[in-house]
Amino acid sequence: MKQPKRTLHELKIALAILRMNSIAGSARHRVISSSALFFCWRKSPPDTLIEVLRARISGRYAQDTFEDLIKRVEDIILGRRAPDVEAFLSARTPRGAGISSTIRNSEYKKALEDAVDIPEELLPAMESEMSSKTSAVGESFDYSSPNSYSRAPVQQIYTTYSIFYGTDRLQEPGRTVKFGGFRSDDTITYGVAAVSIPHIHREGKLERPWLWPAQTKGNPNKHIVVHSNELMALDAWFTSAEEYLSHQGIGQDPSKKEGLLFVHGYNVGFDAALWRAAQLCHDLKFPGLMLCFSWASLGTPGGYPADEATVDWSAGNLRQYLTHVTEQLGLSALHIVAHSMGNRALLSVLENWKHKPGTTPIHQIILAAPDVDTSRFKQFGQVFDTFEQVTLYASRHDRAIAASRFVHSYPRAGDANPPLVMSSLSTVDVSVAGKDMFGLGHSYIANVSKVFRDLFYVVRHRHKPDQRAGIKKRDGGYWELT
Incomplete structure (x- = not known):
């Protein structure tokens, strides 16, 4: 190279x-x-x-x-x-x-x-x-150690979730599994991570020790923590997913054979993608298979131009991952949540997606704060009617989207000035949700409980907008969070 x-x-x-x-x-x-x-x-x-x-x-x-x-x-x-x-x-x-x-x-x-x-x-x-x-x-804390934030808790007061991921990040050298923000050689690595959510968790929040280095593991009784990460050959990954679904008792509840895929956005590291995936699984009380595709974002605020180039490069790898998920796992349905710049890769794949008989259908697609050119988004929208429901969450107060609009000189689909209205698209203006914990107004999909509760009815119950409480129809043809 x-x-x-x-x-x-x-x-x-x-x-x-x-x-x-x-x-x-x-x-x-x-x-x-x-x-x-x-x-x-x-x-x-x-x-x-x-x-x-x-x-x-x-x-x-x-x-x-x-x-x-x-x-x-x-x-x-x-x-x-x-x-x-x-x-x-x-x-x-x-x-x-x-x-x-x-x-x-x-x-x-x-x-x-x-x-x-x-x-x-x-x-x-x-x-x-x-x-x-x-x-x-002092002797009691070594800031350089990722595992030294706290001693092992005496009592386990957290719940652990299995995240079945695929990533096109480059695996970095070291004694433990580590993925940074560099691209692989056009290969996808498959694995399963065990991620815990503390019982003190508040809906829509991401509990992390923010005052300490990002590499800090954290206290699982207080923070969302990655406990283990096992790399697998593709066949072993399929087998592990099938065994997981079997243990979930899919015969008693068909929803337990569904899958939920999370595709993160700009400025997200590998571990952060796993934290968010586990949080989605927990807060949506999702009973099926939790999946995550982590593209090679640099995970730094200044990496926007590099992330833009990489997310386009990652689209082909996401297509391959999505093909394996829909053709090999035997899921009854797949739902997808994409955030921010991750929407670019997902929409690029869905634009030419063909559902093959006997494979898993894609049902709910949630496009959260898409950092996508509005005109290009409309082109993607021509295929929205081939899926059960496509939901767009947009906000007038999204500063990251506003910055992207300034940089590109064209409006973005995640902006609600005004909300984008199209056929086969359920647009929800979530501007009233307020600012998020980062103060950038860009992570409301995972940080604001009102939005999250609406998402619950979309993913878990497949409700259309007129079936959901907490939103109302506006004259412009879009819906608004109340």
């Missing part, structure tokens, strides 16, 4: 981190591991390296030091051997010679010395702050 071109700004930050790592006394005093930096350097799309690194850095010391580097980037001077280190960063690692062994080499450390000059006043600050910042953490 061709290496992305890096900016001078990115090169300075990368070399400065490597130089700091070479003189750091221990791993906990590093901003990010050198091997992780190498991986991000080689895989991050152009102009996204800083955003990608920022999302991966955990721990108060590391985060503060990284931000100090960003502020002082103009004071970082590249030396005569900077081209040599840059070439090593971009080169493929020779077989049998790992990055970790190479960076411990004395010649490599000497090359770093000659490659980058960090301001003298910054280096002493780095050394003195190591003790002050880490001592503030």
Whole structure:
């Protein structure tokens, strides 16, 4: 794969981190591991390296030091051997010679010395702050550890759900299963994750330890937590799904053989997609198979252009995943919830979707806050009558959609200024739902209980708008949340 071109700004930050790592006394005093930096350097799309690194850095010391580097980037001077280190960063690692062994080499450390000059006043600050910042953490909590937020709870007061996922994210090296925001080599990885919802959960909320690093696992009695993640070959994945449905007792309740697929939107990491899928399953009291397709979003606010390119690339992989789900699992019906930019991939697939006799029919399609050009959405809408019901949730207060409209200079389907009205489409204006927990007005589909209760009647009971409480018909032909 061709290496992305890096900016001078990115090169300075990368070399400065490597130089700091070479003189750091221990791993906990590093901003990010050198091997992780190498991986991000080689895989991050152009102009996204800083955003990608920022999302991966955990721990108060590391985060503060990284931000100090960003502020002082103009004071970082590249030396005569900077081209040599840059070439090593971009080169493929020779077989049998790992990055970790190479960076411990004395010649490599000497090359770093000659490659980058960090301001003298910054280096002493780095050394003195190591003790002050880490001592503030104390022995009871290690910010860099994803599993250290809390000790194992004495009593289990949470419920665990199995999420049958497919992803076209690149699996990253490490001892545990980890997917970041980089694209795979056009392959889909299948697996099953166990995700818990605490009994203190409030409908429509996503309980996470927001004040701590995103990598923090959390306390399952208080937070939504991914407990395990098992990768599977496709045949084993099919078998596992069939066994799960069998254990659910499908003979007693036909709805237990239905499937619900969640396709996330922009700025969503892999674990966050699993959290949302589990939350949907829990709050909708969905008795069947919970599915999730996680496309390779960078999972950073600054990754919008890269996510736009990736979601189009992911459409083919979503089609393959959806084909396997509808043709191999023997489900009686499939419902799909897509959010934000994820609607682009889904609508691209549905535009040419043909239901084959004997396969699972797609019944309810929920398009939440679709970041899709309105005119293009109307073209997609020509096939809406082939599905049982297509529901559009839109809002006048969706700031992310408003920003997208400004960037693209054309209206978006997720905007309710005014609501989009089409045949074979049930449009619901949810502007009265108010702002969400992120303050961006864009995650109302999963954060506002009024919207969620309407969604409950759509997915669980397949009710048409005139059968649902809490919404009323407006003169413009759309429905409005009351």
